[in-house]
Amino acid sequence: xxxxxxxxxxxxxxxxxxxxxxxxxxxxxxxxxxxxxxxxxxxxxxxxxxxxxxxxxxxxxxxxxxxxxxxxxxxxxxxxxxxxxxxxxxxxxxxxxxxxxxxxxxxxxxxxxxxxxxxxxxxxxxxxxxxxxxxxxxxxxxxxxxxxxxxxxxxxxxxxxxxxxxxxxxxxxxxxxxxxxxxxxxxxxxxxxxxxxxxxxxxxxxxxxxxxxxxxxxxxxxxxxxxxxxxxxxxxxxxxxxxxxxxxxxxxxxxxxxxxxxxxxxxxxxxxxxxxxxxxxxxxxxxxxxxxxxxxxxxxxxxxxxxxxxxxxxxxxxxxxxxxxxxxxxxxxxxxxxxxxxxxxxxxxxxxxxxxxxxxxxxxxxxxxxxxxxxxxxxxxxxxxxxxxxxxxxxxxxxxxxxxxxxxxxxxxxxxxxxxxxxxxxxxxxxxxxxxxxxxxxxxxxxxxxxxxxxxxxxxxxxxxxxxxxxxxxxxxxxxxxxxxxxxxxxxxxxxxxxxxxxxxxxxxxxxxxxxxxxxxxxxxxxxxxxxxxxxxxxxxxxxxxxx
Amino acid sequence: xxxxxxxxxxxxxxxxxxxxxxxxxxxxxxxxxxxxxxxxxxxxxxxxxxxxxxxxxxxxxxxxxxxxxxxxxxxxxxxxxxxxxxxxxxxxxxxxxxxxxxxxxxxxxxxxxxxxxxxxxxxxxxxxxxxxxxxxxxxxxxxxxxxxxxxxxxxxxxxxxxxxxxxxxxxxxxxxxxxxxxxxxxxxxxxxxxxxxxxxxxxxxxxxxxxxxxxxxxxxxxxxxxxxxxxxxxxxxxxxxxxxxxxxxxxxxxxxxxxxxxxxxxxxxxxxxxxxxxxxxxxxxxxxxxxxxxxxxxxxxxxxxxxxxxxxxxxxxxxxxxxxxxxxxxxxxxxxxxxxxxxxxxxxxxxxxxxxxxxxxxxxxxxxxxxxxxxxxxxxxxxxxxxxxxxxxxxxxxxxxxxxxxxxxxxxxxxxxxxxxxxxxxxxxxxx
Numbered sequence: 007x008x009x010x011x012x013x014x015x016x017x018x019x020x021x022x023x024x025x026x027x028x029x030x031x032x033x034x035x036x037x038x039x040x041x042x043x044x045x046x047x048x049x050x051x052x053x054x055x056x057x058x059x060x061x062x063x064x065x066x067x068x069x070x071x072x073x074x075x076x077x078x079x080x081x082x083x084x085x086x087x088x089x090x091x092x093x094x095x096x097x098x099x100x101x102x103x104x105x106x107x108x109x110x111x112x113x114x115x116x117x118x119x120x121x122x123x124x125x126x127x128x129x130x131x132x133x134x135x136x137x138x139x140x141x142x143x144x145x146x147x148x149x150x151x152x153x154x155x156x157x158x159x160x161x162x163x164x165x166x167x168x169x170x171x172x173x174x175x176x177x178x179x180x181x182x183x184x185x186x187x188x189x190x191x192x193x194x195x196x197x198x199x200x201x202x203x204x205x206x207x208x209x210x211x212x213x214x215x216x217x218x219x220x221x222x223x224x225x226x227x228x229x230x231x232x233x234x235x236x237x238x239x240x241x242x243x244x245x246x247x248x249x250x251x252x253x254x255x256x257x258x259x260x261x262x263x264x265x266x267x268x269x270x271x272x273x274x275x276x277x278x279x280x281x282x283x284x285x286x287x288x289x290x291x292x293x294x295x296x297x298x299x300x301x302x303x304x305x306x307x308x309x310x311x312x313x314x315x316x317x318x319x320x321x322x323x324x325x326x327x328x329x330x331x332x333x334x335x336x337x338x339x340x341x342x343x344x345x346x347x348x349x350x351x352x353x354x355x356x357x358x359x360x361x362x363x364x365x366x367x368x369x370x371x372x373x374x375x376x377x378x379x380x381x382x383x384x385x386x387x388x389x390x391x392x393x394x395x396x397x398x399x400x401x402x403x404x405x406x407x408x409x410x411x412x413x414x415x416x417x418x419x420x421x422x423x424x425x426x427x428x429x430x431x432x433x434x435x436x437x438x439x440x441x442x443x444x445x446x447x448x449x450x451x452x453x454x455x456x457x458x459x460x461x462x463x464x465x466x467x468x469x470x471x472x473x474x475x476x477x478x479x480x481x482x483x484x485x486x487x488x489x490x491x492x493x494x495x496x497x498x499x500x501x502x503x504x505x506x507x508x509x510x511x512x513x514x515x516x517x518x519x520x521x522x523x524x525x526x527x528x529x530x531x532x533x534x535x536x537x538x539x540x541x542x543x544x545x546x547x548x549x550x551x552x553x554x
Numbered sequence: 555x556x557x558x559x560x561x562x563x564x565x566x567x568x569x570x571x572x573x574x575x576x577x578x579x580x581x582x583x584x585x586x587x588x589x590x591x592x593x594x595x596x597x598x599x600x601x602x603x604x605x606x607x608x609x610x611x612x613x614x615x616x617x618x619x620x621x622x623x624x625x626x627x628x629x630x631x632x633x634x635x636x637x638x639x640x641x642x643x644x645x646x647x648x649x650x651x652x653x654x655x656x657x658x659x660x661x662x663x664x665x666x667x668x669x670x671x672x673x674x675x676x677x678x679x680x681x682x683x684x685x686x687x688x689x690x691x692x693x694x695x696x697x698x699x700x701x702x703x704x705x706x707x708x709x710x711x712x713x714x715x716x717x718x719x720x721x722x723x724x725x726x727x728x729x730x731x732x733x734x735x736x737x738x739x740x741x742x743x744x745x746x747x748x749x750x751x752x753x754x755x756x757x758x759x760x761x762x763x764x765x766x767x768x769x770x771x772x773x774x775x776x777x778x779x780x781x782x783x784x785x786x787x788x789x790x791x792x793x794x795x796x797x798x799x800x801x802x803x804x805x806x807x808x809x810x811x812x813x814x815x816x817x818x819x820x821x822x823x824x825x826x827x828x829x830x831x832x833x834x835x836x837x838x839x840x841x842x843x844x845x846x847x848x849x850x851x852x853x854x855x856x857x858x859x860x861x862x863x864x865x866x867x868x869x870x871x872x873x874x875x876x877x878x879x880x881x882x883x884x885x886x887x888x889x890x891x892x893x894x895x896x897x898x899x900x901x902x903x904x905x906x907x908x909x910x911x912x913x914x915x916x917x918x919x920x921x922x923x924x925x926x927x928x929x930x931x932x933x934x935x936x937x938x939x940x941x942x943x944x945x946x947x948x949x950x951x952x953x954x955x956x957x958x959x960x961x962x963x964x965x966x967x968x969x970x971x972x973x974x975x976x977x978x979x980x981x982x983x984x985x986x
Contacts, residue, residue: 053939081832081931081932123931123933125931125937127833127929127937127939128718128808128809128812128833128929129718131808131809131833132809135809216778217780220778220779220780221780223779224780263771264768267767267768267771270767271765271767274765368596371596371600375604376595376596376600376601376604377601377604377821377824377825378601378792378795378822378825378826379825380824380825380826380827380828381827382827382829383799383827383829388802388803388829388830389802389803389805390803390804390805392805398804398805400767400800400803400804401803402799402803403767403803472764472796472799473764473795473796474792474795474796474825476601476792476825477600477601478598478601478762478792481762482762482764513765514767514768517768517769518768518772521757521758522757522758522759522760522763522769523729523758523759523760526760
């Protein structure tokens with residue numbers, strides 16, 4: 007084990023030898039002992055003990071320390087119950103592959119039940135991040151150093167400031183330099199003399215950072231007794247000027263953010279409504295089970311993920327066609343089995359399809375249980391694209407927006423360019439004439455309904471990434487879907503697209519002022535008034551066929 | 555002829571006798587004590603309530619294995635109110651008048667309890683209600699085995715304030731009675747603790763809200779003003795997943811802005827992708843992860859009963875466990891299932907809970923409970939990070955609202971009232 011560890015920490019030992027030639031292997035033994043002692047404290051039950059152990063660990067000069075702390079932060083540090091030693095586990099198919107925490111010796115695999123996780127709380131996580139940051143300040147990778155600086159910046163103390171100041175001299179990477187300067191500047195704004203404060207304001211005013219805004223706001227505010235927090239008038243004026251220029255930019259970011267929120271809500275609405283735009287818009291069938299067809303799509307995603315748990319991304323790609331087929335076939339079955347007999351009787355269709363929706367819900371409840379199912383999100387869809395501190399676009403919404411436009415374009419092409427599309431449009435415009443021209447209207451009805459239902463299933467795959475997968479999924483969206491289709495103009499796909507996006511944006515514009523509940527009501531009232539004025543929606547179908 | 559007729563007559567008598575004894579036997583076999591289970595098995599609330607129905611079946615089954623109650627077998631009468639509030643009242647009436655159940659265990663949402671309340675009061679039934687709720691109620695016929703606000707919400711605020719040093723507060727909830735009342739109490743509490751109104755943001759969203767982008771962005775903005783911010787969430791059931799997902803995606807970690815939830819437990823977590831939730835908090839009176847022999851025993855019995863070792867246990871299940879056992883002991887003590895006798899016998903009744911303490915039924919029909927704060931782990935379990943030293947007694951009428959401050963509930967003589975004003979010394983008669 008000693009030889010082993012020698013290899014591992016040769017770098018550290020080399021550094022130690024270079025700095026302190028008098029100390030040699032004795033130092034290494036001492037650090038090894040401290041490492042081992044800290045690790046055994048880590049096994050202790052109380053969180054306070056664990057916190058002490060983490061501090062002790064960080065003080066040990068040993069390259070394995072960062073690995074252990076990182077594993078602890080990520081929840082991969084376990085205590086092996088059988089021989090009571092700390093191991094780092096990595097998930098593999100048959101359980102966990104284990105590595106000894108101290109010696110990095112490989113220990114084979116073990117099941118989850120054979121070990122106990124060393125759990126951490128938020129307080130410990132924060133201190134872990136800071137300590138890891140300090141240890142990684144000398145990492146070769148600039149990105150790691152940047153993350154380290156940011157982690158230190160979250161909670162600055164005198165030690166870390168000194169560390170950062172020393173590091174700034176050595177640092178080569180411009181990005182890391184900038185991040186350090188930001189932290190130091192903020193600190194100077196707080197404690198420096200007048201010249202330093204002015205210099206800090208000049209440096210910080212171009213940085214788009216939340217901390218800068220807060221600190222500057224602090225300078226121009228008055229305290230509870232009505233005196234300015236900042237005694238110097240010159241500094242205050244500069245701070246105000248800097249804030250004004252930052253605020254102008256902030257408004258722009260806020261507008262961009264609202265637009266994005268509106269578009270992404272709109273994309274969800276369009277996805278949910280577009281299948282309905284075909285069944286309700288083109289065929290005139292009021293399908294109350296539309297939401298449940300989306301739910302089937304979402305459950306299909308769940309099942310494909312269960313079948314292939316190792317490749318989340320692929321399972322999603324497979325879920326899309328699978329959901330289309332399953333929901334589409336269900337749709338065809340509903341059309342052939344029930345709706346076919348009820349054409350021209352909208353009230354009966356409504357009631358029958360409402361019954362079907364209840365039936366589908368309870369079926370899912372019986373098969374999958376009434377509990378929600380957990381659908382995982384692949385990593386590339388989590389998180390956000392951070393443009394700066396004030397503007398970040400979340401990936402899942404972004405991809406759904408793109409996906410919605412793709413589905414829309416595809417559907418439009420199907421209706422415009424394929425034989426089926428031609429027949430669908432012909433039947434929608436004039437059923438009898440189409441029949442006279444030899445179009446099998448029954449078959450076209452079934453296929454159109456299947457197409458609309460299939461699209462609903464595809465929408466369900468997208469929804470599974472942003473909301474619950476449970477038996478009630480469909481009910482949440484059914485009202486919104488009808489609203490979008492009616493608002494956009496029955497029988498017009500473009501109308502659905504425009505209506506979905508405009509309702510989404512209107513909702514998001516209202517929400518900050520009126521609150522989520524009132525915003526929804528306002529939008530609904532607006533639509534009712536709009537329909538009074540223009541009963542055929544935004545883009546009504548024209549021509550003789552419509553009148554008849 | 556005569557002989558024949560007398561023979562026939564004796565045969566007839568024998569037959570009648572035989573018939574009589576056989577019906578008597580049948581009557582004896584039917585003589586069970588019926589227990590009503592009033593939980594939604596379909597509709598929106600089935601997600602939470604189905605588990606409680608199964609819990610009741612397990613508890614009744616277990617009691618029967620121990621020999622039943624008063625020498626009789628217990629029989630569960632399960633009805634499905636289908637998440638439909640008026641139907642809750644109808645089904646409760648059916649249970650009490652048609653099935654003549656000795657007590658009812660049921661309801662989840664406050665609105666369903668409010669709809670059952672007049673029925674159990676009119677027919678003098680017993681209802682055991684197992685879910686945390688907003689308080690401001692105490693009925694003679696209802697036993698509240700879930701937490702009152704002072705057993706969940708207030709201690710959670712204390713934890714955030716004292717241990718996490720939170721200074722700015724977001725009170726986010728679904729738009730209905732429980733979050734509205736709880737937030738009213740919490741706001742009054744925070745103001746009393748010296749928090750500036752500017753530092754409190756209150757936000758309500760509709761049921762099943764799924765588009766959290768702008769609200770989370772607002773929380774982020776509110777929370778980045780330089781003071782430590784915490785979110786107190788009374789967001790109900792289904793809306794939680796998109797909420798936490800959005801928090802994770804917008805990069806708000808539990809270290810920056812912790813969220814403490816009152817409606818997210820093990821059961822809800824089992825249907826979620828827990829990645830974005832790790833480190834956020836939940837306040838309850840029971841966690842599945844509590845390490846006691848009683849709890850381990852309960853979990854293994856639950857797994858055996860439900861035949862699925864992956865199912866979790868949660869706080870309302872423990873509430874039913876305590877409530878049911880207290881009822882059993884009260885019936886044994888009273889020697890009858892008569893509601894009035896049981897009401898008298900159950901007050902002061904003690905029964906060990908699953909977390910190592912002794913729950914006690916208080917005169918206000920609430921029970922004493924420990925308060926636990928846990929951090930969500932990636933396996934969907936909650937790790938206790940804080941807990942009260944002693945059990946906290948449930949307070950029916952909050953002391954932090956000016957209108958309910960002087961009011962107490964005490965169902966023992968001489969007060970015997972659910973809404974007694976200690977200042978005017980009067981009982982209003984209105985229990986809710």
